[in-house]
Amino acid sequence: MEKKTLRDGPNARQRSYLIGRLRKAVKWATLFQELCAIKGDSRTSLEAEAYAAYMKGNLLFEQDKNWDIAVKCFKSARAVYEELGKYGDLENQILCREHVEQLEPSIRYCLHKIGESKLQTSGLIHIGEMEGPALDLFKAKLEAAMAEARAQQAASMTEFNWLGHTFPISNPKTRVSILKAQELEREIHGPAGDSLPAEKRLVVFDKIFAAYHEARSNIRSDLVTAASSENVKDELNGLDKAIGAILGQRTIERNQLLVSIVKSKFNKVRDDKNEKVTKPEELVRLYDLLIQNISDLSDLVSSGRDRKAEEVALAEECELKSMVFRAQRCFYLAKSYSFAGKRTEAYALFSRARSLADVALKRLHSANISDQ
Helix, strand or coil: CCCCCCCCCCCHHHHHHHHHHHHHHHHHHHHHHHHHHHHCCHHHHHHHHHHHHHHHHHHHHHHCCCHHHHHHHHHHHHHHHHHHCCCCCHHHHHHHHHHHHHHHHHHHHHHHHHHHHCCCCCCCCCHHHCCCHHHHHHHHHHHHHHHHHHHHHHCCCCEEEECCEEEECCCHHHHHHHHHHHHHHHHHHCCCHHHCCHHHHHHHHHHHHHHHHHHHHHHHHHHHHCCCCHHHHHHHHHHHHHHHHHHHHHHHHHHHHHHHHHHHHHHCCCCCCCCCCCCHHHHHHHHHHHHHHHHHHHHHHHCCCCCCHHHHHHHHHHHHHHHHHHHHHHHHHHHHHHHCCCHHHHHHHHHHHHHHHHHHHHHHHHHHHHHC
């Protein structure tokens, strides 16, 4: 890992000249940022702020000092470019991606220098952990820019597709809420989703729920104010059903994540005597929730007229998952009885769990054969 140098060598005169140019660049970038904050829209203001942070980071980088502040500047710029790269046309996305890639070596070098200097700056180098009015303002600007971008994208979102159905969306607020939820879904279902810590994924799920609930609230408000046209009401009811079903699916995914978290603690060998013991009853309660979730989703999907083949397939999948959840619940209930010393009851429940698992496996095998 090497710091970039001038082509003819890092002599003192060249270095002084470069730093002088960078100081001027920082000055003008800061003035431009202030101007954009007054005259520009949220996106332009953010881009100017990112550029000013980038130039300030470059100045500190070349001065070989204040590495903690330099890395904050670079990370601030990177955060903006990463978010702005999610919106706009392909050219804009490529440009933002290039900016992010350009910043990575500088960030790594700064972190390397911080490590060499043994500075206690772990609380400073992560933007998400910063506090204070400056960060609040930055987040507010970022959210405003994202809201503007979503509004622009929402203008072209005229319909919503779900399990073979197509529902028109006329309310701009509903469009924006659905777009926001879909963006968040990409965070957990995209390529980087598996690398997200479980706690972060739970936070994203909460945001998804909030966005979809907001969409449903808008849909139901439209239903109240809808004209006497039965066609419009049918479309709104269909859209409400679709959003409700997606909420049900995400709820199941979130609860399955909770199950995986509890299982990891349940199977973990406890080194710390003060560590809380994970009991099988906790998993039984979670599987109770999942069984109820899958039942609600199945009822919702099975309701209504003109069911599509995709809806029938989802209902069958719900039935299969319900059997798997019941087998898992039975297994951990058996564990609970076993830990309590009730061997006879535990044996009966283990046998029941095995029976349910066998039936589920046979149905899954049959479904795979029919798909082929």
